[in-house]
Amino acid sequence: MKKSQKILALIGTNIPRVDIQEKMTGEALFTDDIQFGVKLLYARIKRSPHAHALIKSIDTSRAEKLPGVRAVVTGADFSGRIGLYLKDRHIIARNRVRYIGEPVAGVAAVSEAVAEKALDLIQVEYEPLPALFLPQDAIKPDAPLIHPDLGEYEVVNFIFPKPGTNISNHFKIRKGDMKNAWKNCAAIVENEYYIPHIQHVPLETHVAVAKVDLSGKITLWTSSQSPFAQRDLIAKTWGMSPADIKVISPYVGGGFGCKAGVTMEALPVLLAMKVKGCPVKLRLTREEEFYTNFVRQALLIRLKMGCDAEGNILAMENTMYWDGGASTEYGVNITRAGGYSSTGPYDIPNVKTDSYCVYTNNTIGGPYRGFGMSELHTGIEQCVDELANKIKMDKVAFRMRNVVESGDILATGMVMHPTGIKACIEKVAEAIEWGKPSEPSAPHKKRGKGIALMWKAPAMPPNPGSSATLKFNSDGTVFLSIGGQEIGQGAFTVAAQIAAAGLGVPMDWIRISKPLDTDYSSYEWQTVASRITWTMGNAILDAAKDARKQIFKIVAKAWKENKKDLEIKDGIVYSTNTDKKISLKDFVITGIPKKKDQGWIGGPIIGRGKFMPTYVTGLDKDTGQGKRAVVHYTTGAQGFIVEVDTLTGKLEIIKAVSAFDVGKAINPDLVKAQIEGGMVQGISSALFEQLVFKEGVLQNPNFVDYRIATTMDLPDKMESYYIEVPQDDGPFGARGIGEHPMVPTIAAIANAINDAVGIRLEGPPFTAEKLFMAIKAQNKSVD
Amino acid sequence: MKMHTINFTINGRKESLKVSSNLTLLHMIRENLALTGTKNGCEAGECGACTVLLNGEPVNSCMVLAVECDRAEIMTVEGLTENGELARLQESFKNLNAVQCGFCTPGMLITAYELLQRNPHPTPSEIKEALVGNLCRCTGYERIIQAVEQASGE
Amino acid sequence: MNNPLPRLPEFEYIRLETIEKAAQFLKDHPGEAAPYLGGTDLFVGLRDRRKQPKYLVDLKHLEGLNSLTFDPAKGLTIGARVTLNQLIDHRDVQKNYPILCQAAKQVGGYQLRNRATLCGNICNASPCGDTIGPSMVYQGSVNIFGPDGTRSLPLEDFFLGPGKVALVDGEIVHSITLPLPPEGSQGMYLCHGRNKLSDLAIAAVSVLAYPDLTSASGFRFRIALSAVAPTVVIVEEAQVLLSENPIEPSHFEKAAHIARQSCKPIDDIRSSAEYRRELVYTLTSRALNQVWDSLQSV
Structure with a gap:
């Protein structure tokens, strides 16, 4: 049998979902389903009623005295900033609030009811500032600054903020000769469209539980598309080692982008630091989900397109004003993606693109299915x-x-x-x-x-990594450790399919190691950008290749055959040369005995694999030109x-x-x-x-x-x-x-x-x- | 707050609990009984994720007080499976991949289960009408409707 | 921004054996006790703190409140705890009060209608309450039990404004009566929401018409508009037009035009006032034409 035929048995086949049984019976575990026992504390958040204001004072003394309250935090407790691409966001507002719903204080208490009562006892004095609700207003030269410190924020090297303005990224493309292009057009169309904010609306609202042990190590249970990114972002924010943070993420009740990066998950961490040993749970109500969580940015887009008489598009001018909201820590990269894909799937010789990410005092914009x-x-x-x-x-x-x-x-x-x-x-x-x-x-x-x-390319940094580990058990079954999350799309099923096909074992031998746990799962950047089947799939294939190499080495040595003559099918290693056969279950843990009881060959098989695109290049800041903007x-x-x-x-x-x-x-x-x-x-x-x-x-x-x-x-x-x-x-x-x-x-x-x-x-x-x-x-x- | 003692049957099992006035059936099921298959999606009677059967009728358990459930019979998604065997409806959901994230699924199954009890052979439009109070953000509903239809077939 | 509570606030659940005791309790705790039927609106109000009762007085178990009886002489009596699904499934309701069934089916999802009641829908007095218009064209009345005895009130006198009804402390609506619709009546409920089903109405019209030899047209029409004014609008001028003149097809357009003039809609998140007016016109015209067709085809 040819290699390609063998693979076809699993790849391109409607294998049933590996998570279906649990999801049919109510057994599938989601974050809010985890039982934490009597030590569990409940967090509630005091939120800003102002779109833009200075915080003059916060008095939490009455809340702290309320029986049942275990911890109260405000912006004074932590000065660090968090953000995936641009660190512009405080976990709890410090000195200034920038949108309605922004956290200004948090309470952990023995019940949600007590926490709510405590919130009512917290007095916050504000001095309202002029607020901006439209990007076209926010870019005006005299507009008040929402982030006066923009120039000091840490930012990745492919995002270009303009300090002294409300523009947190300006992506440009300058290609061809615009002036002459318009002259050659037989028809030109100019239009403006507005696409408003919308919400992801996962059926499961955001929920996170944090626990900090006496040594300061953090455990975070979250409904997350990005357990590793959450770990790394929180580590960076607090100046900790990622090794001292463990993120556990069971099934996710719908993501669509809103459970990528860190949104509300750092809030219970901050509270848990004050009540060491106690898990602190924050679950957003549906209403909070709507008005405090990341939303899809609104976009004002101005387009000018022209074509010749035969219908060849000759030129495009595309100006985008993205309403990034009060923080654009994640949103800046959406505006970059909008920039480099700004022609749509068309071959246009002359292009001028300006994609602006603009701060406003609206809810924070973030990734949303489609980016x-x-x-x-x-x-x-x-x-x-x-x-x-x-x-x-x-x-x-x-x-x-x-x-x-x-x-x-x-x-x-x-x-x-x-x-x-x-x-x-x-x-x-x-x-x-x-x-x-x-x-x-x-x-x-x-x-x-x-x-x-x-068209759409996976939008991400140039080098997001994936890894996978395949660990055999004594009966030939395999634990597949991955960091890609099952958010409903079928990632676990496809991962198992690729692993089974890559190894040459039956589908039901593959078990996904879950829930995702950053201590045990293999690294994955984030489950976003429609990238998991592609990138995690590559890593799994690499791991399968690695495992096969080890397997063939052992068998070849035992049989004194050439590795090249060995194959695996349905979990059985066979030789195309001698018709010899051995089942994986007979040796993947114990190895193969040498003849006449003269020792052993092999040992437990662990396949390791990785994938990272290494071929994406930077783009010129002023022209947007580069060799390879995206993977595909x-x-x-x-x-x-x-x-x-x-x-x-x-x-x-x-x-x-x-x-x-x-x-x-x-x-x-x-x-x-x-x-x-x-x-x-x-x-x-x-x-x-x-x-x-x-x-x-x-x-x-x-x-x-x-x-x-x-x-x-x-x-x-x-x-x-x-x-x-x-x-x-x-x-x-x-x-x-x-x-x-x-x-x-x-x-x-x-x-x-x-x-x-x-x-x-x-x-x-x-x-x-x-x-x-x-x-x-x-x-x-x-x- | 006064505590009330209630006796009821859930998934065929007899239970007795002391509950406060403001405890909803949803929280009683999820927290006091740790039957976490029933999901909390909005607490406003809008999304259907918390649907359970109360005396044979589907209700949003977030809209019912626990204290009212004295002598009631309750069934949650956990009650659909007998001895680990999936019910026919669950089998057809499985066959048609009528599930993605799985968060709306328990409520969806319960609503559909009761529909088939009441109307063993519903038309697609009857299925759609019956499930209008169960929101799903992943599947686009089509497969769910087909799965209910399949389960109703001979 | 109103931030609703993560769960229901504290209150005391009160369950009394008789309606007398329930009424007395409500009377003794003015502003503190709220009657509790389906709870579908109440719970939302509790969570977002619009309603802060100390006591919820459950009425669901009270004797008589669960009855749904049809008597060809008296009509239909719907006990306060009869759910919308019970109403929809009832043969006599389907046969004699089809408009009410059509309207009840518009409320929420199936599981919500196992809790939601007609009485609750009516006592909430929301301008967009689906069942109010149909109950009014059927000329329903509420039967009220109070500490001082019982009384009945026609629905047209019951609604005082959005969320406001003519009840005093201690009074409980224990049932609603809809008289038997006139012989040969035909009717229709047409509503327009953002989704096809389960949404609140942006505008709705209820039309009931029946043969009547005492009128010039040989017919009488009742037209009620919902969600387009603080309370349901009965379009008397249009009713008169269609009764007092021989029917001409153009009269339906005229009547629809009058309906448009009679409503007093507001701009809100669900719709502009202007669009509501336009919908009133189109829905009324459609409903009248279709009801007229049914009258003709009988």
Whole structure:
């Protein structure tokens, strides 16, 4: 049997999820389910009612005296700053608050009720400062500074803050000759779009439990996409060794980016330091989740695009103002990602991009499934539609003409790798019967079709590492130790699949070592960026290779054969030369006895593997040019058929189709599950979702008024396809697919709406009200 | 606060507890009984993650006081599995990968289980209507609806 | 920013054997005791501190409050603890009060409706309460038990404003009565929320119509608008228009126009006032046309 055939048995197969049984029975453990016994203390947080103010005084004396209160902390207790890319955030506000909901004091007490009472006893005196709620206001030269000390903050070398302003990153691309490019354009479109703040809405709110022992070592149980990053960030913040911090992370009840990095997890740590030996739990209420946790940054995007008479896009000017909120410690890199991917999946010779990360006094912006790409593509893909319209070219044909292809020089100077985006477009166009009108169901209803493309690269530092360890047991089963988290996407299943395929053992021999525990699990940067299947997969394959090497060495020595003639299948080592066989279970722990009882060969097998991209280069600060901006891009397309009731504005999705190039679908059904779930989240963001702020006060911090899609809001028909153009640096050619399915959704729906009723709204959500009002205004202007 | 003694049956097991007036059924299940399969998603009756059966009817356990459960029969997700055997509904959720993060799953299963008791062969639109109070952020619902349909088939 | 409590605040749960005792307790603790039925709205109010009662007086076990009885002569009597699902599942309700069923199905999810009650929905007096409009076009009345005896009040006199009803301390709504709808009546509840189902109504209309030989048109119409004014709006002018003149298709548009004029909506997080007005027009016109079609096809 050929090697490739053997792998096919596991790779590309719908292996059942390894976590399914536990999740069916209620046994699956989430952070809030862990039992801590009677020593457990409960934390509650006093939060700022002001969007921007100086803290004149905090009096905690009455709270401290309340029976049952064990610890009270304020900003005075800790001066350090925390942040993934830019250390601009205090764990608890010091001297100044910058958004409504910012922690100003914390209490640990014997119950949540006592902690709440204590909060009421804490007196805080504020001196309100002028606050900024729009990035376009915050960038004005005379705008008050939200972070006057920006110049002193520690920052990574690929983020460029502008001290003395509210701009915490400015990413630029300068490519080609803009002046002449515009002159050669037959059509130019200029548009502005606004994509509001939204929230991740995991069904499990944030929860963290911290315990500090007498020697100062920290244990932190968290619902986390990033146990290692949390450990390392907390270590850095407190100047500790990562070895003295242990982060344990069981199953995560939904992440979508909001459980990456450190958000609220440092708060119980700070409290636990004051009550050594007692675990301190902080669980956010749903309302706190809404108004204090990281949100998807709002974006104001101004686009200018031009093409020649044949429909070749010649130039793009893309200016993005990201509403980073009160801290941009994580958000700065979203604005960088928005910058280097700012052309969308198009080959454009002349590009000028300015992506600004702007401080405001809104809730902190952070990573959200798509990492800026949904927002960016909402602008680009509508603009592309408009441009095609303007030169009267079919929108699919226009896209096929301009889309990126293998070998294209991208806006950053990187050379594009092979990609299946054209196949994705064709698939989607075919599935929605592009070009063929769809009959509305009633005379007052109008139907339209829309399509949108996308690309997205894993956005991360240049060198995030992954590792994996394979430890055999005496019956041949294997513990796979990884640091990639199971957040619902199926990471554990795919990890086990890759390990089984890589080793040559049955799938059910692989056991994931869980929960993730930074003391025992193998290092992983973070479960973000749709990178886990790709990067962790590579590390697992490397570990399998290492284990096989050890295995072959032992067997070859015992059998006196050439290592090259050995293979493993179904857990049995065999020789292609002599037909000899030995099961792994017979020697992976004990080794193989030498003949005539003359000793032993081998010993316990442990496979070690790693992966880290070593080929991503820096980009020039002023031009954004460099050899390789990112590892690779996943591409895809979505198409929608919508029907608009012109008398109410209500929108129905008749059909929704996705196609993405995943390189290799290791578990096709899980790939489809990602596509479906992501598309519905995208639909939800397109139709319903917006965090409505009034002077920084969130008006809808609950499910009553922050509506998300329910079972009733699904499209009548949904189809998901995947294309497989292999990725050269991916395991079995695989690329990520976690975030991508919600990236083109808003734009595709916007384009379908435009096709149906000729309207373009400034931005989502495309509520019935907005559609109705726009239709009404349109009718008036026609009259 | 006065404590009230309540006697009830949960997943077929008899229990007796002393509870305060303001303890919700959700917290009683999760904290006093450590049946942590039932999840706390919003404490406002909006998300359905805490759904359990109270005297055979699905309720948001965050919207019920423990003290009201004297002589009640309660069933949580843990009660769906008998002797480690998955119920038919759980099997179809498993077959169709109708689960991702798993946090909404217990509530989803309980609501769907009761639907099938009441209406053994629901149409897809009846399933959608019955599950409208159970939010899921991962799956996009489609597979969940299919799984309920599959479980209802002969 | 209101930061709701992580769990319910302290209160004393009170369960008394009789409605007399419950009423007396409520009377003796004005401002401190709250009646407790389904709790679906109360619990949210407790957590966000809008409501701070010392005592929750449970009414659910009280005799008679659980009854749902239909009598062709008297109509339907719905006990205070009858849940919305019990109402929806009841054959006589489905047959004789279909608008109420349609509206009740709009409230929350299935599991919430196993706790939520019609009485609670009505006593909350939320402008967007789904069941209030239908109960009013059915000309319902609330039956009130108080320390000084019982009384009945037509729903149109019951609502004083958002969240305000004509009850004095110690009074308990123990049931709601809906008289038998007139022979041959047809009706419809149309609402518009942000999601397709389970959302609060942005605007809603309830229409009931029935043949009546004493009117010029041969029909009488009742039209109630919800979520577009502090309390439900009965569109009398439109009702008169459709009863006192021979029916012409254009009258439905006219009636819808009158409905639009009659409402007093506000701008809020859910909708602008302007859009609510437009919805009133469209929903009323749709409901009237469809009800008219049903009347014709009978």
